[in-house]
Amino acid sequence: xxxxxxxxxxxxxxxxxxxxxxxxxxxxxxxxxxxxxxxxxxxxxxxxxxxxxxxxxxxxxxxxxxxxxxxxxxxxxxxxxxxxxxxxxxxxxxxxxxxxxxxxxxxxxxxxxxxxxxxxxxxxxxxxxxxxxxxxxxxxxxxxxxxxxxxxxxxxxxxxxxxxxxxxxxxxxxxxxxxxxxxxxxxxxxxxxxxxxxxxxxxxxxxxxxx
Numbered sequence: 001x002x003x004x005x006x007x008x009x010x011x012x013x014x015x016x017x018x019x020x021x022x023x024x025x026x027x028x029x030x031x032x033x034x035x036x037x038x039x040x041x042x043x044x045x046x047x048x049x050x051x052x053x054x055x056x057x058x059x060x061x062x063x064x065x066x067x068x069x070x071x072x073x074x075x076x077x078x079x080x081x082x083x084x085x086x087x088x089x090x091x092x093x094x095x096x097x098x099x100x101x102x103x104x105x106x107x108x109x110x111x112x113x114x115x116x117x118x119x120x121x122x123x124x125x126x127x128x129x130x131x132x133x134x135x136x137x138x139x140x141x142x143x144x145x146x147x148x149x150x151x152x153x154x155x156x157x158x159x160x161x162x163x164x165x166x167x168x169x170x171x172x173x174x175x176x177x178x179x180x181x182x183x184x185x186x187x188x189x190x191x192x193x194x195x196x197x198x199x200x201x202x203x204x205x206x207x208x209x210x211x
Contacts, residue, residue, distance in 0.1 A: 021062070021119050030118075037111055044104045049096040053105075056090045057112030061120035061128045064173070078179040081187070084166075088188030091158045091165070092195045094136060095143050095150075103144070109136050127172025135165035151200035158192035 013024075020027040041050045060083060069079040098105040113132055116125040139161035143153050166184045170176035 033115075037115075040111065041101075041108060044107055045101045046097065046104075046108055047100050049093060049100050050105075050108050053090070053093045053097040054108050054112040054115070056086070056093060057109070057128070057132070058115040058119040060087050060090060061116040061124050064124055065121055078183055081180075081184065084184045084187030086191065087165075087184075088158060088162060088191030089195065091136075091139055091161055091188070092154055092192050094139060095154050095157060098140065098143055103140075105140065106137075124173055127169050130172055131165045131169040134168055135161040138164060149200075149203055151196045151203055154199060155192060155196040158189060158196075162188040162192070 016024050016027055020030050037054060038051070041054065044050075046054075063083045063086070064081070067081055067083045069081050072078045094105065094109070097108055101108060109132055113125075113129045116128050120128065139157040142157040142160060146153055146156065148156065162185050166181060166188065167176075170180055170184065
């Protein structure tokens with residue numbers, strides 16, 4: 001390559017490439033899509049958690065296309081994708097989003113999955129859409145109809161939804177192996193356990209102050 005003709009990529013170009021993932025020519029349409037997404041979520045009662053939730057879904061699906069698979073030193077056959085921890089947090093963020101939007105959280109889920117078809121490969125997006133459609137509905141039902149405190153509901157819903165989500169996604173994405181299945185579930189539940197523990201600590205402090 002002739003270094004004299006090479007041009008460095010500017011931060012602005014990097015940002016445009018990240019936003020208009022498939023082509024810089026899509027930038028105007030993507031930005032309009034962002035504005036429309038914000039307006040729809042706001043009109044449905046979504047605030048900060050809803051925005052984070054809708055952004056996380058396509059981000060996680062996009063991340064599976066480049067994130068490295070880490071093998072455990074003591075068990076090389078067990079590969080671990082660090083994105084699975086974030087995937088577990090998506091289920092938790094969904095629970096907080098439901099507190100904002102109530103049952104309208106299902107619309108937020110559909111919007112997030114829709115964005116996945118732009119930012120992720122078709123097979124990943126389709127597998128994710130199927131997995132979310134089933135696992136998130138289970139999570140929604142548990143979070144809606146149980147009367148446990150928030151920290152318990154977060155852990156319980158994640159414990160049931162994570163295996164469903166993982167199984168359906170890995171089958172659809174053609175990544176299903178027993179090591180991948182086990183490590184994905186562990187990663188998701190690890191993320192959920194951290195958030196559940198933080199929420200439980202706050203609940204305990206709040207309960208103490210009432211006495």
